[in-house]
Amino acid sequence: MRYDTIVVGASAGGMQALRIILSTLPADFPMAVIIVLHIQSTSDGFLIDYLNSICEITVKEADEKEKIMPGIVYIAPANYHLQIEEDRTFSLSIDEHVNFSRPSIDVLFETAADVYNEKLIGVVLTGGNRDGSSGLKRIEESGGFTIIQDPETAIADSMPQSAIAQCKTARIVRIEEIGPLLIALSESYKADFICKAVK
Amino acid sequence: MKKGENEKIEIELLLQAILLKYGYDFRTYAKSSLKRRIMRRLSLSGIKTISEMQHRVLNDVNFFETLLLDFSINVTQMFRDPFFYKALREDIVPALRNQPAIKVWHAGCATGEEVYSMAILLKEEGLYNKSRIYATDFNEKVLKISKEGIYPIDRIKDYTRNYIQSGGRSSFADYYRARYDFVKMDSSLRKNVVFADHNLVTDSVFGEMDLIVCRNVLIYFNRELQNRVFKLFFDSLSDEGFLCLGSKETVKYSDLSDDFKAIAKGQRIYRKENHQTSKARIRDKKTQVKDEV
Numbered sequence: 489m490r491y492d493t494i495v496v497g498a499s500a501g502g503m504q505a506l507r508i509i510l511s512t513l514p515a516d517f518p519m520a521v522i523i524v525l526h527i528q529s530t531s532d533g534f535l536i537d538y539l540n541s542i543c544e545i546t547v548k549e550a551d552e553k554e555k556i557m558p559g560i561v562y563i564a565p566a567n568y569h570l571q572i573e574e575d576r577t578f579s580l581s582i583d584e585h586v587n588f589s590r591p592s593i594d595v596l597f598e599t600a601a602d603v604y605n606e607k608l609i610g611v612v613l614t615g616g617n618r619d620g621s622s623g624l625k626r627i628e629e630s631g632g633f634t635i636i637q638d639p640e641t642a643i644a645d646s647m648p649q650s651a652i653a654q655c656k657t658a659r660i661v662r663i664e665e666i667g668p669l670l671i672a673l674s675e676s677y678k679a680d681f682i683c684k685a686v687k
Numbered sequence: 688m689k690k691g692e693n694e695k696i697e698i699e700l701l702l703q704a705i706l707l708k709y710g711y712d713f714r715t716y717a718k719s720s721l722k723r724r725i726m727r728r729l730s731l732s733g734i735k736t737i738s739e740m741q742h743r744v745l746n747d748v749n750f751f752e753t754l755l756l757d758f759s760i761n762v763t764q765m766f767r768d769p770f771f772y773k774a775l776r777e778d779i780v781p782a783l784r785n786q787p788a789i790k791v792w793h794a795g796c797a798t799g800e801e802v803y804s805m806a807i808l809l810k811e812e813g814l815y816n817k818s819r820i821y822a823t824d825f826n827e828k829v830l831k832i833s834k835e836g837i838y839p840i841d842r843i844k845d846y847t848r849n850y851i852q853s854g855g856r857s858s859f860a861d862y863y864r865a866r867y868d869f870v871k872m873d874s875s876l877r878k879n880v881v882f883a884d885h886n887l888v889t890d891s892v893f894g895e896m897d898l899i900v901c902r903n904v905l906i907y908f909n910r911e912l913q914n915r916v917f918k919l920f921f922d923s924l925s926d927e928g929f930l931c932l933g934s935k936e937t938v939k940y941s942d943l944s945d946d947f948k949a950i951a952k953g954q955r956i957y958r959k960e961n962h963q964t965s966k967a968r969i970r971d972k973k974t975q976v977k978d979e980v
Contacts, residue, residue: 552906553913553940565935571719573909579717580906580935582762583724599719602691630691 490676491633492607493556494519495600497593497623499526499615501643503535505663506613507542510561512667515544518674519609521561522550522600524570524591526615536563550578564591571599587619597623606631609673611666612658613637615647621654633673634658635666697737698722704741709751711825712888713758715912724757752828759826760907764845765800767902768934769852772808774951776854779929780812783897789818792896792923794887795904796822799833800846803862804853805900806876811856815879821893823885834882836872840865888912892922899924903933910940917943921959930957 498505502525513521527535539547539561550562556576564570568580570591586592593612597620600608610627612620614637628634634655639645641663652660661669698721702714713721725737732750734740744751766772783789789809793802802822809815824830843863850859863870885893887904899920905913920930921943930947932938932955938947947957 551939552935552937553910555940568906568935571717573717573719575910577910579719581717581720581723582760582903582906582933583720584762595723602719602722605691 490607491519491609491673492558493600493604494521494609494611494670495597495627496521496523496611496613497525497597497615497620497647498523498613499589499593499617499619499644499647501614502526504614504643505637506539508663509613509667509670510539510543510545510547513543513545513561513671515546516559517545517671518558519670520556520558521545522556522564522570522572522596523561524564524593524596526589526591526593526617526619527566539563550580552578552580554578564596566591569595571595572603573599574603576603587617589617589619593620594623598626601626601630601632604630604632608632609635609670611635611637611670612648612651613663613666614642614644616644617647618650620647621650624651624658625654628655628657635669636660637666638662694722694737697741698725701725701737701741701744704745705751705754708745709755710889711755711758711886715888715909715915716758717907717909720907721758725754728754728757755826756828759797759824759829760795760904761797761829762903763797763800764842764849766804766846766849766853766855767801769849769854771902771931771934771954771956772804772849772853774954774956775931776808776812778951778956779898780808780814782929783814784812786897787817789814789898790894790896790925791818791820791898791900792893793820793822794885794893794899794901794920796824796830796833796882797826798829798838799836799882800838801900801902802833802880803836803872803876804850806880807850807855807862808853810876818879820880821883821896822880823883823893825884825886825888827884830882830884834877836874836877837869838872840868840870843870887916887919892919894923895925896923896928897925898929898931900931902931903936905932905936914942917941917947921946924959926959926961928959930959931955932957 536547547561549565550570571579573579586595610624612624624634636648636651636658638660639648642648706712796802809818847859862873938944946960948960950958
């Protein structure tokens with residue numbers, strides 16, 4: 489397979505965007521999906537229960553030192569940065585906020601780019617800030633595949649706009665087409681085709 | 688890709704240099720957080736590469752001390768995660784009440800906010816006089832702040848809210864005196880606290896403790912070091928002693944997952960499994976297997 493893992497960042501309006509994308513993924517989706525959604529620091533397990541109730545694919549909170557497995561959607565716990573270690577396990581940190589956020593999308597994306605290099609897909613979704621832009625740029629520089637939600641389909645467009653300004657080769661994709669694109673990218677023969685087509 | 692590869696080598700060399708020169712071993716820390724801290728110091732100090740930083744560390748003690756402070760984990764609060772303290776009051780205090788003496792170890796106490804929180808809790812539960820709290824950290828600078836118990840006044844609002852949520856029985860203002868922009872914690876809270884230098888990476892067992900509190904420290908360690916520390920805690924605990932971790936830390940993925948039992952719902956509070964109970968459990972398992980066969 490060409491790609492290993494998908495990292496996703498979302499902020500304002502992210503719940504709805506994630507619902508649209510994740511509900512298209514099959515239970516045997518061959519990649520891990522790792523998500524930072526900016527949420528209240530006091531959030532309980534509601535988000536995960538809700539997503540599980542509408543998705544075929546399994547959704548869970550990322551556990552400290554947990555091994556990352558394909559076919560699972562991992563959500564960053566509230567109030568911790570989520571990072572990926574070389575041995576493809578998660579590590580958490582309570583270091584200071586980055587872009588006024590903890591978890592920060594940039595922190596996840598940058599550590600993921602270091603580990604997965606060109607085998608990584610990065611997705612920046614709706615949001616009212618700039619978190620995720622430099623992380624997505626790092627993924628681009630490491631040879632990964634980058635996707636930005638079409639700002640016209642975003643509830644808050646400053647996060648996608650900021651990412652577009654920084655990432656020159658990112659694909660700008662309407663929200664309802666992101667899930668199908670990820671599925672296509674998960675099938676290697678299609679992935680090569682898509683990559684050639686867009687370059 | 689090449690850039691990342693070289694960076695990795697440079698970080699290994701930097702950590703090796705710190706170990707050889709100053710005796711602090713960060714090689715088994717989780718690399719992601721460490722790398723972020725190194726990169727942050729790099730950009731703040733105007734140094735261009737990690738190799739250059741290595742040179743600076745070796746030749747400039749003050750710079751090393753700055754980096755050491757970067758590497759220690761200093762994000763803390765009084766009554767951080769108030770519901771943890773609530774669980775402590777409700778689930779652990781009753782078990783400690785009948786003991787003649789209580790020994791508590793705060794491992795990685797940083798600037799001491801959680802040590803004072805524990806002292807307040809034990810005081811309100813009428814247990815403080817028979818308690819001794821050992822507050823340890825590897826960094827002398829933060830340990831000094833712990834000892835002084837002086838904190839910026841602008842945090843008191845948050846701390847007071849945490850204190851109330853944690854089930855505090857008095858008024859938080861009873862425990863400190865405000866002066867200009869700072870508060871000083873009441874000296875009676877320090878009466879039974881011993882502050883000591885202890886490094887979880889290199890130092891050994893620490894007395895026979897009834898309660899070990901080590902919250903949001905282990906997330907910065909790799910698995911190998913976590914295993915070492917869990918073993919250290921196991922050996923430092925009295926039979927059926929308690930271990931309290933941060934809200935996202937777990938013994939689940941460690942070698943000692945069977946040696947601690949989670950006891951409080953929604954909190955990472957564990958009880959050391961008595962050796963005999965463990966043996967009995969293995970026996971039970973074996974009989975069970977036999978039965979199934």
